[in-house]
Amino acid sequence: xxxxxxxxxxxxxxxxxxxxxxxxxxxxxxxxxxxxxxxxxxxxxxxxxxxxxxxxxxxxxxxxxxxxxxxxxxxxxxxxxxxxxxxxxxxxxxxxxxxxxxxxxxxxxxxxxxxxxxxxxxxxxxxxxxxxxxxxxxxxxxxxxxxxxxxxxxxxxxxxxxxxxxxxxxxxxxxxxxxxxxxxxxxxxxxxxxxxxxxxxxxxxxxxxxxxxxxxxxxxxxxxxxxxxxxxxxxxxxxxxxxxxxxxxxxxxxxxxxxxxxxxxxxxxxxxxxxxxxxxxxxxxxxxxxxxxxxxxxxxxxxxxxxxxxxxxxxx
Amino acid sequence: xxxxxxxxxxxxxxxxxxxxxxxxxxxxxxxxxxxxxxxxxxxxxxxxxxxxxxxxxxxxxxxxxxxxxxxxxxxxxxxxxxxxxxxxxxxxxxxxxxxxxxxxxxxxxxxxxxxxxxxxxxxxxxxxxxxxxxxxxxxxxxxxxxxxxxxxxxxxxxxxxxxxxxxxxxxxxxxxxxxxxxxxxxxxxxxxxxxxxxxxxxxxxxxxxxxxxxxxxxxxxxxxxxxxxxxxxxxxxxxxxxxxxxxxxxxxxxxxxxxxxxxxxxxxxxxxxxxxxxxxxxxxxxxxxxxxxxxxxxxxxxxxxxxxxxxxxxxxxxxxxxxxxxxxxxxxxxxxxxxxxxxxxxxxxxxxxxxxxxxxxxxxxxxxxxxxxxxxxxxxxxxxxxxxxxxxxxxxxxxxxxxxxxxxxxxxxxxxxxxxxxx
Numbered sequence: 068x069x070x071x072x073x074x075x076x077x078x079x080x081x082x083x084x085x086x087x088x089x090x091x092x093x094x095x096x097x098x099x100x101x102x103x104x105x106x107x108x109x110x111x112x113x114x115x116x117x118x119x120x121x122x123x124x125x126x127x128x129x130x131x132x133x134x135x136x137x138x139x140x141x142x143x144x145x146x147x148x149x150x151x152x153x154x155x156x157x158x159x160x161x162x163x164x165x166x167x168x169x170x171x172x173x174x175x176x177x178x179x180x181x182x183x184x185x186x187x188x189x190x191x192x193x194x195x196x197x198x199x200x201x202x203x204x205x206x207x208x209x210x211x212x213x214x215x216x217x218x219x220x221x222x223x224x225x226x227x228x229x230x231x232x233x234x235x236x237x238x239x240x241x242x243x244x245x246x247x248x249x250x251x252x253x254x255x256x257x258x259x260x261x262x263x264x265x266x267x268x269x270x271x272x273x274x275x276x277x278x279x280x281x282x283x284x285x286x287x288x289x290x291x292x293x294x295x296x297x298x299x300x301x302x303x304x305x306x307x308x309x310x311x312x313x314x315x316x317x318x319x320x321x322x323x324x325x326x327x328x329x330x331x332x333x334x335x336x337x338x339x340x341x342x343x344x345x346x347x348x349x350x351x352x353x354x355x356x357x358x359x360x361x362x363x364x365x366x367x368x369x370x371x372x373x374x375x376x377x378x379x380x381x382x383x
Numbered sequence: 384x385x386x387x388x389x390x391x392x393x394x395x396x397x398x399x400x401x402x403x404x405x406x407x408x409x410x411x412x413x414x415x416x417x418x419x420x421x422x423x424x425x426x427x428x429x430x431x432x433x434x435x436x437x438x439x440x441x442x443x444x445x446x447x448x449x450x451x452x453x454x455x456x457x458x459x460x461x462x463x464x465x466x467x468x469x470x471x472x473x474x475x476x477x478x479x480x481x482x483x484x485x486x487x488x489x490x491x492x493x494x495x496x497x498x499x500x501x502x503x504x505x506x507x508x509x510x511x512x513x514x515x516x517x518x519x520x521x522x523x524x525x526x527x528x529x530x531x532x533x534x535x536x537x538x539x540x541x542x543x544x545x546x547x548x549x550x551x552x553x554x555x556x557x558x559x560x561x562x563x564x565x566x567x568x569x570x571x572x573x574x575x576x577x578x579x580x581x582x583x584x585x586x587x588x589x590x591x592x593x594x595x596x597x598x599x600x601x602x603x604x605x606x607x608x609x610x611x612x613x614x615x616x617x618x619x620x621x622x623x624x625x626x627x628x629x630x631x632x633x634x635x636x637x638x639x640x641x642x643x644x645x646x647x648x649x650x651x652x653x654x655x656x657x658x659x660x661x662x663x664x665x666x667x668x669x670x671x672x673x674x675x676x677x678x679x680x681x682x683x684x685x686x687x688x689x690x691x692x693x694x695x696x697x698x699x700x701x702x703x704x705x706x707x708x709x710x711x712x713x714x715x716x717x718x719x720x721x722x723x724x725x726x727x728x729x730x731x732x733x734x735x736x737x738x739x740x741x742x743x744x745x746x747x748x749x750x751x752x753x754x755x756x757x758x759x760x761x762x763x764x765x766x767x768x769x770x771x772x773x774x775x776x777x778x779x780x781x782x783x784x785x786x787x788x789x790x791x792x793x794x795x796x797x798x799x800x801x802x803x804x805x806x
Binding site for chain 1: 427428430431432434435436572600601602603605606607608609611612613614615616618619632635636639643644645646658659660662663665701776778
């Protein structure tokens with residue numbers, strides 16, 4: 068049981084930190100523009116595919132730098148020539164724009180790279196078990212993922228709170244007109260934040276691609292969960308995004324690792340049912356079976372009891 | 384003024400346009416209508432790769448065996464129309480209605496027993512209500528036993544072995560290995576995944592009572608991002624063999640996680656090959672991944688199969704023949720058409736009952752009349768790069784058969800109580 072607990076924690080940490088890289092960009096973009104970017108996970112997928120194609124020529128390490136930059140530039144262009152025009156028509160139009168963009172990107176990925184899973188691998192240099200505990204390997208690549216994610220969090224936090232750019236960004240979130248009147252180019256700041264946000268999603272794709280497999284459905288699998296994190300953490304809160312990501316990563320991991328379920332509950336209550344009972348599927352339900360639904364349950368609970376999210380400041 | 388001028392200018396072309404149109408339409412009327420087949424499978428989403436490759440193979444088989452050789456029924460061509468069901472039962476029913484409204488009489492589908500079950504029920508109902516507009520359902524891959532068991536339909540034909548037949552072969556192979564004492568079962572949380580788990584447990588209990596089932600796990604289909612937490616449980620359970628019915632993206636991700644964790648045990652699967660899966664598993668999966676299937680890939684002994692595979696590879700260098708039984712499906716369908724001289728689904732269905740054909744691999748396939756279940760030899764193959772003639776995903780790795788069961792030994796009694804319609 069002890070070894071399951073250790074690995075469940077490590078797995079939860081890896082997943083949680085990966086989710087954070089996506090959620091941090093999404094929450095930043097939301098706090099700036101007041102719009103949820105439905106295409107955010109699609110930029111994550113683009114990151115993985117770009118890195119796959121680049122790594123065919125240059126290997127993994129240049130791809131690690133180049134692919135997120137490319138995705139970020141693409142994101143900035145989308146903001147400059149797409150979102151900024153749509154912005155005039157209000158938030159609903161922006162929402163629908165990003166919604167359509169998500170489909171467009173998925174179709175484009177299938178068009179250029181095909182529908183089969185791509186053989187995108189982690190670099191050979193990280194292809195060894197970092198340590199073996201109770202007969203199970205912990206791949207070095209996963210430790211690398213944790214390292215990158217934490218580095219990103221520290222860098223983001225430092226930039227946003229300790230630098231002049233960060234101060235301007237924070238001001239532009241709450242008082243865009245005042246910042247504009249002070250002579251700062253607010254549209255440029257928006258574009259930069261959108262670019263960096265999508266670039267972070269791209270980076271998440273680059274490092275997640277080899278582990279979670281690179282296929283056209285990868286955006287869809289992760290898309291909804293990222294929104295859940297941003298809402299639970301509180302829209303626009305970076306710390307909230309981190310806490311919620313780790314919470315959800317660990318929650319799912321522990322739920323899968325546990326062996327509890329309805330049979331245990333029924334035993335404890337001293338109730339038993341026949342195997343051919345009409346509701347047999349419910350009596351046999353186990354916690355691992357419903358683990359991927361738990362974040363959504365948490366979402367509903369948070370929305371009922373704390374609608375602004377764990378760390379959210381404003382009600383919107 | 385200018386606009387007026389250019390409009391007049393354009394008017395000059397109208398007679399020419401009309402002539403072109405008349406030639407086009409007139410030409411259509413002389414040629415015979417193609418025989419259209421609706422291919423209802425995912426063409427987008429998590430399982431798009433599987434659906435796309437099925438569509439390409441069905442159209443290719445139709446062209447290669449029939450259209451390029453003058454068609455069927457005196458020159459009619461077979462045309463396959465891909466309709467995207469996004470892997471969902473609701474979308475499949477919508478696409479079925481579309482196919483019916485376009486006058487299509489044959490539906491081919493296979494990815495997902497939930498989809499197949501919805502289609503079979505919908506077609507049964509539609510045919511009862513619209514006897515003039517009947518539709519035939521040819522299932523090439525959905526393997527929930529219930530489709531030819533309790534829920535069997537006169538209008539449904541299955542060309543793949545169902546999961547209990549495959550599980551029988553798989554458990555026989557496991558039972559023959561004295562090193563296996565603990566087995567872990569993991570599958571997708573829907574009818575097929577549950578059927579695999581239940582069958583594995585009951586069959587292993589009968590064949591090797593000493594084998595302990597150390598886990599029977601279900602996970603949501605197409606939703607799991609990372610299988611590592613599941614693998615952690617598998618490792619700590621001490622399992623020395625894994626059984627899974629996972630397919631598509633869920634199979635790649637599971638296989639990858641098991642291999643990444645350094646777990647060195649045989650993994651018995653239904654679908655761990657092709658469409659990027661073989662390339663992704665690569666060297667790490669060598670001699671670990673085993674697959675139960677019909678129509679073995681290596682060694683190749685049959686010239687028809689060899690020529691067919693080479694022709695397909697020449698046309699689609701990045702694709703593989705993953706479902707040779709799509710050709711068997713067309714063989715039976717066209718043979719029934721030629722025998723009856725018609726395309727009427729009732730006549731075709733009646734003619735296909737108890738039909739026997741020799742498939743492109745040179746094996747006899749029997750379509751049992753009682754429940755419309757096909758019987759053919761079944762194989763266990765291993766993922767390796769040795770002695771591979773036809774690899775998968777151009778990776779050098781492929782499937783090599785190491786255990787075979789003749790068709791006669793795969794036959795189990797039918798539990799189908801079919802409701803047979805009148806002509």
